[in-house]
Amino acid sequence: ATALIFGERYRETVNSLRPGLKTVRNFIILGQASKDLQGYEDLLSKYPADEPQVAVGEEDIAWILYTSGTTGPPKGVMLTHRNLLADTLSTLLTCFPINRNDIHLCLLPLFHVGGLWHMRCSFYIGGTNVLVESTDPQLVLETIQREKTTTTCFVPPMIVPIVDYPEVDRYDVSSMRIMIYSGAPLPEGLYQRMKRIFGDIIIQVYALTEATGGVIMPPLMEGPWEKVKRSGSCGKEVLGVEVRLVNDAGEECAPREVGEILVRGDNVMKGYWNMPEVTAQTLEGGYLHTGDLAFRDEEGYYYITGRKKDVITSGGRAIYSPEVENVISLHPAVSEVAVIGVPDEELGEVVKAVVVLKAGQKATGEELIQWCRGRLEDYKVPRSVDFVPQLPKTPSGKIRKALLREMRRS
Structure with a gap:
């Protein structure tokens, strides 16, 4: 990118990132301009209001x-x-x-x-x-x-x-x-x-x-x-x-x-x-x-x-994490849960649940494992449960399971 347009609230963030933005030549702020920041409205006022006549094709x-x-x-x-x-x-x-x-x-x-x-x-x-x-x-x-x-x-x-x-x-x-x-x-x-x-x-x-x-x-x-x-x-x-x-x-x-x-x-x-x-x-x-x-x-x-990358293979049998997550999510103390596979010498992989509890609620790992028994086939029941204050997520809000697996395996 050669231009970065951003709001006033991101002024300090952009300033901290500038040394690493090697290709960006124009920093344009939707707010008060400064010596090294162009004002968006100021920039618009310098050019005609008519849209430029640019030919656009459907495959462009x-x-x-x-x-x-x-x-x-x-x-x-x-x-x-x-x-x-x-x-x-x-x-x-x-x-x-x-x-x-x-x-x-x-x-x-x-x-x-x-x-x-x-x-x-x-x-x-x-x-x-x-x-x-x-x-x-x-x-x-x-x-x-x-x-x-x-x-x-x-x-x-x-x-x-x-x-x-x-x-x-x-x-x-x-x-x-x-x-x-x-x-x-x-x-x-x-x-x-x-x-x-x-x-x-x-x-x-x-x-x-x-x-x-x-x-x-x-x-x-x-x-x-x-x-x-x-x-x-x-x-x-x-x-x-x-x-x-x-x-x-x-x-x-x-x-x-x-x-x-x-x-x-x-x-x-x-x-x-x-x-x-x-x-x-x-x-x-x-x-x-x-x-x-x-x-x-x-x-x-x-x-x-x-x-495909999230399928857990335990003893040659496929486990789809959403099925296990659905069961754990029904526990009254659970706010969020992510289920991943972790290495196991005998079975290849076993199920691990990573859980965020609701504010003011308590639960133990053994309690959640017992919750799953009778609701899931035995090989799908988590072998272990980790409790965390929050799950790692992308900027768009998706849970980063690859990072969870890496963190748990290391």
Whole structure:
């Protein structure tokens, strides 16, 4: 990047980072200019108000968005104008029943594909977007009550402080009618806490940066939510998107057989910025190889089981961490949980749970292990439990399981 535009609140942060920003020549502040910072409004006043006449083609790059970096270094995803339009139209025509009267609460940061996806769809149909500077629980709840927001998009870890906020019941959140989540499983315990506060309006979708957003979503245009929802499912392919499930041999999966999600369509990225080899591997055979696992039922509904890299193999048997996390999340003392595999000489890997307790609550590792017995098959029950004050997360709110595994193994 050669230019950095930032708000007044980030002045000190940017100043501390400047020595490492070797390519940036223009530092532009949305605030008071100084000797080494250009003022945004001052800069605009020097140039004509008319937009420059630049020819833009559908295959030209519109955005470069970076992945969350949960499984490795973040990668710059090149999305074209065709990608953006295809994704917006397929989403609105298939499964996102919003209209110009909706008021969207922007919880996700706008460097995140989910935040931009929801805002883009809202603008496209003439809706309203409300921005918040942070996900501070009081700020979010006050904004919902004051602005009467109707829709939002989130990743599960970011919603925990909001639903666990001690004074949450003081606020009127009845205006909310759609709450969409993606990027991570929603543990059953967290889902139940959300449902008590907001009602049965929580919708899972499957989306990723490399596909400009939506890939699999509930087919809400086929009927009301009560008719088309399936417990634990993120829905069906959106219009114009082809999804395959393949096993390790590259063969098509039978119904209810877990396999990797492959995606093809006009929403799939052009590639990764300056990473041709990784691009070729990821788009091998004309399909986007997502690294995510799912199965499909007889009706064509998809159920996400986790990331390939997060599968725990214990004694030759696969354990999908969301299943274990769901059970632990239902314990009344648990606020957040992440389940990982740790090395074991006999079984290869065994299950470890890393837990954040609710404020003022107590529980022991043995108590949580016993909680899992009878609710899970024996080989899925955690062998150990670690308690931490917080889980490591990416800037977009996803839990960094790769870092957790590294920390626990070292």
